[in-house]
Amino acid sequence: MGLSVRQITEEYNTEMLRILLDSPMESDGLSVCLDRSPDMFAVPKQFFDSYKAFGFFMEDRLVGFAMVCRKTLYVNSIPREIGYLANMYVLPEGRKRGWLYRASEPLFSEVLDQVGLGYATTMKGNRNTEPMIGRKIQKFPFIPFSVSIGINHIHNILITFGKRNRSGYKIRRATEKDLPHIARLLDEEYRPRLFGPVMTEENLLKTIARRPGFTVQDYFIAESGGKIVGTCSAWDIREIRKLRVMAYRKKYRIVKLVYGLAAPVFGFPKLPKTGSPFREIVINDYGVEGRNPEILKTLITHIYQESRKSGYNMIQIGSYAGDPILYATKGFFSQPIYSHIIFGAKDPECIEKEGIDISRPYLDIALT
Secondary structure: OOEEEEEEOHHHHHHHHHHHHOOOEEEOOEEEEEEOOOOOOHHHHHHOOEEEEEEEEEOOEEEEEEEEEEEEEEEOOEEEEEEEEEEEEEOHHHOOOOHHHHOHHHHHHHHHHHOOEEEEEEEOOOOOOHHHOOOOOOOOOOOOEEEEEEEEEEEEEEOOOOOOOOOOOEEEEOOHHHHHHHHHHHHHHHOOOEOOEOOOHHHHHHHHHHOOOOOHHHEEEEEEOOEEEEEEEOEEOOOOOEEEEEEEOOHHHHHHHHHHHHHHHHOOOOOOOOOOEOOEEEOOOEEEHHHOHHHHHHHHHHHHHHHHHOOOOEEEEEEEOOOHHHHHHOOOOEEEEEEEEEEEEOOOOHHHHHOOOOOOEOOOOOOO
């Protein structure tokens, strides 16, 4: 059977979305799909500086694809163009054919020569992709050096009972006058972190404009004594990504049953039926003075209250596993998703040679 790799464009959008839905992710009994409909290309077009997509073909049938994107992000607090391996999906019948290696030259040769390093992510426990981390085969010289530099911990906060804010911080929606403060707080959070976005006020305005259904008022502000001490986003992301439930298994069957019984009694949203998406809010931007978890927790609680009134199922927020700021999620009923944060480079010794700080990696959970 003839196997080939070709660069593809948006004419394959429908087929790519079909492959995506047929390639769910499994996490401890919950089978979900990051449904990118209606446009598989929306995220790379709107949020990256450039991208290329490559299709995996058996004869003339598309059975999988991957994208390589570029964006300027922080490395050692300095803006630097970075590569990102995104959206690699293969139908079950097309797997175990070494597509990453077959596609390695078109995927990686240009970005390795011009950029030199990048990142990727894959779910912890994914038996198809985990064995590839760090694996080099001599006959495929364009496969980059790779290593897992940490685990990204996403908290899926399920919305149940009402909560009260008991802290002394005042929370409000942002206005345009707050933009310099938002940019400052976010950049202070991102600058020390590997692959953090460069958040100048100009970049913040571009980010707001590019997010579908998002305005400056979807940022929330925390104040103390009249001073702005924290901010975070609250983005209904469903125009570019829906977290669609493909199956409830194991403990999630029990969770869904309990929710179904309790929701009408206590007035919180039911979990989606199989095949339907969560109504989710994503907190993918946050920055607080001194990285104080109490400030972030106050912001999350306020967003939780508003989201509960609006019928949302879930709020997502994450960081690298072990980040003290994630104490902000204590007291919420959340289900975790763990993913490897994979560092890739042309030079396997670049971390040591360049003294790259990999201790606090960043992933934008809305775009991965």
